[in-house]
Amino acid sequence: MEQVLLLLIFLPLVAALITAFTGNAAKHVAMVFALASLAITAAIACQFTPDASKQFVVNLPWIQSLGINFHAGIDGISLITVLLTNVLVPIIILASYQSDYKKPASFFALILFMQAGLLVVFTAMDAFLFYIGWEAALIPIYFICAIWGGKDRVRVNMKFFVYTIGGSLFMLLGIIYLYLQNPAHNFDIQAFYQLSLDPAQQGWIFWSFFIAFAIKMPVFPFHTWQPDTYTEAPAGGTMLLSGIMLKMGIYGVIRWLLPIVPAGVQDWGTTAIVLSVIGIVYASLIAFTQKNAKRLVAYSSIAHVGLISAGIFALNTQGMQGAMIQMLSHGINVVGLFFVLDIISSRLKTNTISELGGIAKVAPKLAIAFLIIVLGTVALPGTNGFIGEFLLLMGVYQFNIWAVVFAGLTIIFGAVYMLRMYQHVMLGKTNELTIGFEDIRGTETLVLVIICALIIVLGVYPKPILHLSEASVQQLLEQVNQKLTSVK
Amino acid sequence: MNIIITIVVTALAVLYAGLFKATKALLPLTLVGLLVALGFCVTAWDTNTIYYGMMQMNNFAIAFSSLLILGTAFIFLLTENYFAKDSENVAEYYTLILFALSGGVMMVSYTNLSMLFIGLEIMSVSSYILAGIRKNNFASNEASLKYFLMGAFSTGFLLFGITLIYGATGSFSLGAINSYLVGNYKMVSPLFYPGVILMMIGMCFKVGAAPFHFWTPDVYEGSPSLITTFMSTVVKTAAFAAFIRIFAGTFAPLHDFWMPPLMVIVCLTLFIGNVTALFQKNFKRMLAYSSISHVGYLLFSLITLTSTSNNNVLLYTAAYTFASITAFAVLILVKQKTGGDDFESFNGLGKRNPLAALALTVAMLSLAGIPLTGGFMGKYLMFLNVMNQYQIYLVAFAILNALVGFYYYLRVVVAMYFKEGADVLLETPVQYKVVLILSVIITVILGVYPSVILNLI
Secondary structure, three states: OOHHHHHHHHHHHHHHHHHOOOHHHHHHHHHHHHHHHHHHHHHHHHHOOOOOOOEEEEEEEEEHHHOEEEEEEEOHHHHHHHHHHHHHHHHHHHHOOOOOOOOHHHHHHHHHHHHHHHHHHHHEOEHHHHHHHHHHHHHHHHHHHHHHOOOOHHHHHHHHHHHHHHHHHHHHHHHHHHHHHOOOOOOEHHHHHHOOOOHHHHHHHHHHHHHHHHHHOOOOOOOOOHHHHHHHOOHHHHHHHHHHHHHHHHHHHHHHHHHHOHHHHHHHHHHHHHHHHHHHHHHHHHHHHOOEHHHHHHHHHHHHHHHHHHHHHOOOHHHHHHHHHHHHHHHHHHHHHHHHHHHHHHHHOOOEHHHOOOHHHHOHHHHHHHHHHHHHHOOOOOOHHHHHHHHHHHHHHHHOHHHHHHHHHHHHHHHHHHHHHHHHHHOOOOOOOOOOOOOOOOHHHHHHHHHHHHHHHHHHOOHHHHHHHHHHHHHHHHHHHHHHHHHO | OHHHHHHHHHHHHHHHHHHOOOHHHHHHHHHHHHHHHHHHHHHOOOOOEEEOOOEEEOHHHHHHHHHHHHHHHHHHHOOOOOOOOOOOOOHHHHHHHHHHHHHHHHHHHEOEHHHHHHHHHHHHHHHHHHHOOOOOOHHHHHHHHHHHHHHHHHHHHHHHHHHHHHHHHOOOEHHHHHHHHHHOHHHOOOOHHHHHHHHHHHHHHHHOOOOOOOHHHHHHHHOOHHHHHHHHHHHHHHHHHHHHHHHHHHOHHHHHHHHHHHHHHHHHHHHHHHHHHHOOOEHHHHHHHHHHHHHHHHHHHHHHOOOOHHHHHHHHHHHHHHHHHHHHHHHHHHHHHHOOOEHHHHOOHHHHOHHHHHHHHHHHHHHHOOOOOHHHHHHHHHHHHHHHOOOHHHHHHHHHHHHHHHHHHHHHHHHHHHOOOOOOOOOOOHHHHHHHHHHHHHHHHHHHOOHHHHOOO
16 A cells, blocks of 8 residues: 555656657646546545544655655645645646647646655655655746746746745755754654754744745745746746645645644744734735736735634644645635636736726626636635635634734635626626637636536535544644643 | 876877877777776775875775766767867877876875875876967966966965974874874974964865965866866866865864864855856856855865765765766857857757756756755755754855855756747767766766765765
């Protein structure tokens, strides 16, 4: 059974190498491999027993003299992110079917390469392996965004790259420090959990990890790379960045930050929540004023992630479970939003809100799908966004009432700017530009149907997902609390 | 000893082949000679032979010799038609490079300071001539003159240092000097301290550490690119191995004395190398400054001195050597076609020559230190050891510098893939392909499975 996880991780890597040489048939080849990964993930999810244990564990010696092992496994928290990755990658590949990328083979190969990196991040139980996956996921997305991106792509992506790699280098510093503190001299996550570090050490390790994760998510004030990068990236790149990559940061906080340095979290968690809440309000306010729909969604993403981050640092079951389900929902919704905007901009060559309008009249199918996605994003009850945001707000409420007042504003703000955007883009009178708008067809319909179905199914019946992660989340929180009491 | 004899005999044979105008035979002859030398390296493994107290072929020496020989062989593969443009008598180029290599082998295996000096001089004098081998080229002459003057100057420092140490201990032998230090730990002769410092300055000159680096950029830029490749990889590796052989071995008891000034040198080297590289418009000059910054990272191994230092340096220099050879190989290709060696010349290379562009990308990622490349493992090990002694601020400083490095290494990648260039296809000669592919494979292997080197010495 252990081999399944190896297969899961290495299949995309092999797939990337094969896809790179398939020329114009690349999208089909990539699709086949992505579906194969999805099938393996489905098999893993079926075999998975929803308790707190690590399953499908592989532990192979890698660089023995340095205490580095290829140690990976899946628990409930990992499974959710693995599911997210392997569900979204085929959707993103399918969504790129109509786009006319130059050198498609490289494009799809890079997506698959990134998938491998992401899967390593989400399953690693060895800090060094985690770091390798963390960087390995960054290189392909940098090239995707910088080769196929918009006009200003070079400058914007240089900023993105240096920003994120700067963050991760300081995380590496923290990892090395933990390794040196570990008497067993390895990078095993369990050994890291057991370390007893004094609060001062925990404080700076907290920051060395938190900055890396905060840049990835991004949390205010580390977000400045994000809107430009999202706007300039090609549609596929934006979906990868917003749908999957930012979850690396969230996952990192849950898996590595909280259990390893709980005292650091206790000392600085409030700061993190305050930053998250500031980010929520700030990003929502800026989203209001955006003229470009893609930028608006980018800022809304900062607001949503801020809420997830606040929910995690509240350190209770509701917040954490809310974060788990919201990671999945946000991934699906944001990919849907960016896909719709890509459909619009590929036909009309613009995403400027004021130039659009009345598309619903000429493209009713798109209008319905877009509406469902927007409603999912603004967390209408019955959609996937609702349950996550509800749990998150409940979690933050238990932490502090004022935090929840401000965080709760996102729901209202979000509803206002999202619906306003929908109104200006889809409703109203058609103008000369939008009159000839062609409704969705072929693969576009397929993608949107899948996304809408996921939004509704998860909204109506989120229990299976919550059930998957529940035991792991419980155990994680107990572990954190236990460690905190033992420090006292 | 067989190794040095083989190399020297090859060099002389090449010279005679040149006399009889057998230009076609030069390269095969050289490569065969180097392969034989490499074979001797393999058979000498674990034998630890000592030659009359002058040289010791221990595993350290053999590992570094192999690296030097392999690097030189790669560089020879790039010579196709390279020198023929400049002169009809290409045999002398081959011979000089081989002589320099033999000096390099002495520098990694000496156990006597006189051998260090002889090896250093054989290597340096050959390099001075090589730098100026384009007799009619102004820049090449300038490079040679600067290199010679600075080299002679630094050799002076080194010699003076050796003299003082001889005065204190009465011996040139590393073993004797070391046992003097251990025996008289509390009352080391006052002559010894300035001797160590002067030797350190001399070695810093040779490896190009700041503030003794001023010759590097001009010499690297002015010399023919292939010679620059040789100087920045083989010569630098040999000099560094010589540095570490004496400081990490013989002078280790005085670590507390020479470590603080070295730390200052490291910080300066990292800062000056990286920040100056940032402002270069010329790719070759950027590589020159980046090579300075790599010396900074390498010197970390002398600051910490652990049992794994030698292996770490071997890994780092191997990663650096193969990445640099790739970078220079692509540079030579580009320069031959476009005539320029600034960043703009690389525009659109991703389309014009995908293989070269990919190889250069891997090389740049390795020099910058991105995981899954040898360069990352090298940097990681250096950081690990420094952290181990809790010099966290030094590591934080190095990390900030590495961050600057990402920026300038990526600039050429940006030029290759994201900027439009002339639509001329660039052909790659077969030998270049071999070198590029092998270097990329080595770089990735060192990054993914560094255990091949880590437990060697």
